[in-house]
Amino acid sequence: MPEATEKKTATIAPSSPPPAALGKADDGSGVTRRSFFSWISIGWLAFVTATGGFFTMMLRFFFPNVLFEPIQTFRAGSPDEYQAGEVDLRWKGKFGVWIVRDDEGIYALSTVCTHLGCTPNWLAAEQKFKCPCHGSGFRKTGINFEGPAPRPLERYRIVLADDGQIIVDKTKKYQQEKGQWGDPEAFLKV
Amino acid sequence: MAEKKNLLQRLAEGQIWTSIFRGGGVPKSRRQRMMVVLNSVFLHLHPVRLPKHAVKLKFTWCMGGLSFFIFLILTISGILLMFYYRPTIEYAYTDIIDLAEQVPFGIMREIHRWGAHAMVITVWLHMFRVFMTGSYKPPREFNWAIGVVLLLLTLLLSFTGYLLPWDQLAIWAIAVGSNMARATPFLGHEGPGAALLAIGDINFVTVASDVRFALIGGRFLGEATLLRFYVLHCIGLPFVIMIFMAVHFWRIRKDGGISTPV
Numbered sequence: 470m471p472e473a474t475e476k477k478t479a480t481i482a483p484s485s486p487p488p489a490a491l492g493k494a495d496d497g498s499g500v501t502r503r504s505f506f507s508w509i510s511i512g513w514l515a516f517v518t519a520t521g522g523f524f525t526m527m528l529r530f531f532f533p534n535v536l537f538e539p540i541q542t543f544r545a546g547s548p549d550e551y552q553a554g555e556v557d558l559r560w561k562g563k564f565g566v567w568i569v570r571d572d573e574g575i576y577a578l579s580t581v582c583t584h585l586g587c588t589p590n591w592l593a594a595e596q597k598f599k600c601p602c603h604g605s606g607f608r609k610t611g612i613n614f615e616g617p618a619p620r621p622l623e624r625y626r627i628v629l630a631d632d633g634q635i636i637v638d639k640t641k642k643y644q645q646e647k648g649q650w651g652d653p654e655a656f657l658k659v
Numbered sequence: 660m661a662e663k664k665n666l667l668q669r670l671a672e673g674q675i676w677t678s679i680f681r682g683g684g685v686p687k688s689r690r691q692r693m694m695v696v697l698n699s700v701f702l703h704l705h706p707v708r709l710p711k712h713a714v715k716l717k718f719t720w721c722m723g724g725l726s727f728f729i730f731l732i733l734t735i736s737g738i739l740l741m742f743y744y745r746p747t748i749e750y751a752y753t754d755i756i757d758l759a760e761q762v763p764f765g766i767m768r769e770i771h772r773w774g775a776h777a778m779v780i781t782v783w784l785h786m787f788r789v790f791m792t793g794s795y796k797p798p799r800e801f802n803w804a805i806g807v808v809l810l811l812l813t814l815l816l817s818f819t820g821y822l823l824p825w826d827q828l829a830i831w832a833i834a835v836g837s838n839m840a841r842a843t844p845f846l847g848h849e850g851p852g853a854a855l856l857a858i859g860d861i862n863f864v865t866v867a868s869d870v871r872f873a874l875i876g877g878r879f880l881g882e883a884t885l886l887r888f889y890v891l892h893c894i895g896l897p898f899v900i901m902i903f904m905a906v907h908f909w910r911i912r913k914d915g916g917i918s919t920p921v
């Protein structure tokens with residue numbers, strides 16, 4: 470009977486997994502298929518972790534903890550040193566700041582053009598800041614009115630120290646288009 | 660009776676010659692001549708045989724070859740300039756003046772500069788030729804992509820070299836160029852999406868941690884910028900471009916050589 474034969478062959482099929490799968494090496498080396506795969510997985514994981522770690526190190530390497538850059542806060546003398554209606558150029562070269570005094574007070578304008586970062590020149594005869602790179606023009610207030618500059622010059626934090634000197638803090642900036650020029654520290658009333 | 664050998668033949672069969680040039684002896688057959696080319700590391704870069712059309716100047720303009728030739732000139736003249744140029748704010752500008760005024764063959768610096776301009780032009784013309792002859796089509800589409808990377812690397816080499824004289828032109832050009840990096844999506848602190856990478860009030864992408872900072876080594880252009888651009892210009896980018904060039908040239912051969920005029 471063919472069915473019986475088939476049944477018979479089925480019963481002599483291995484009743485248990487081969488020795489290698491059970492964690493027994495059949496060549497006496499101690500390496501089974503299962504341990505081989507677990508070790509190679511650990512190996513690959515270690516390799517990927519080490520490589521990933523090194524690339525992370527490489528990326529972080531480009532961001533130093535200490536910057537040797539010019540100081541960002543400076544004392545700019547007493548308010549009496551600035552004339553109303555004048556744009557003061559004395560801090561332009563060293564700190565990149567124009568100190569402007571009008572009838573109500575003093576503000577510190579950034580010398581960085583809001584177009585692409587060049588330094589405009591103050592043209593006293595025309596009463597405007599004019600950028601030599603692409604021709605942006607700004608009023609004495611810092612408001613842009615010609616050329617490609619998309620927004621007014623930024624102002625820096627300006628306050629009085631206890632000794633009556635002006636402190637200009639370049640780490641804090643105020644943008645007119647965000648309505649920040651109304652902030653009490655964006656403008657020094659005198 | 661053995662044929663009397665002249666001096667050249669004896670040299671070509673001697674130990675010194677055969678130890679340097681594999682294959683040995685004076686090539687006498689077509690196969691031997693081919694083997695000479697295949698066995699030399701320098702000669703094998705060029706195909707053993709070329710189809711006639713491939714050397715037609717009218718078809719290729721030789722712009723790819725010229726680009727590579729100019730790259731070699733730039734490499735040699737650039738290494739020579741490195742013997743005098745110091746990448747610090749104190750010396751960079753005066754060293755360039757020194758190179759032009761005092762060092763023998765002051766034209767070396769100009770050769771490097773003209774070469775840089777010329778390479779940008781030849782790379783563009785090479786791409787134009789490849790485009791107009793349809794040589795970017797399969798199976799060469801991957802090599803076109805490699806070529807686009809090579810164009811980008813050529814422009815980056817020009818950009819980084821631009822800063823090194825440290826004159827007004829250089830500083831303001833890089834001021835403008837690096838300020839564009841502020842607007843990089845997600846990675847620039849003024850770019851779209853940068854504000855999303857934050858926990859509460861703490862922004863991860865700030866002026867001191869964005870892609871522009873990584874490029875110029877600070878919040879403002881300065882000593883760190885000059886050094887970074889110098890290293891990128893002399894080591895980093897040439898290293899990368901040489902790898903891509905090797906793949907580019909290898910793929911020309913593997914994709915069936917220079918494409919055929921239609």
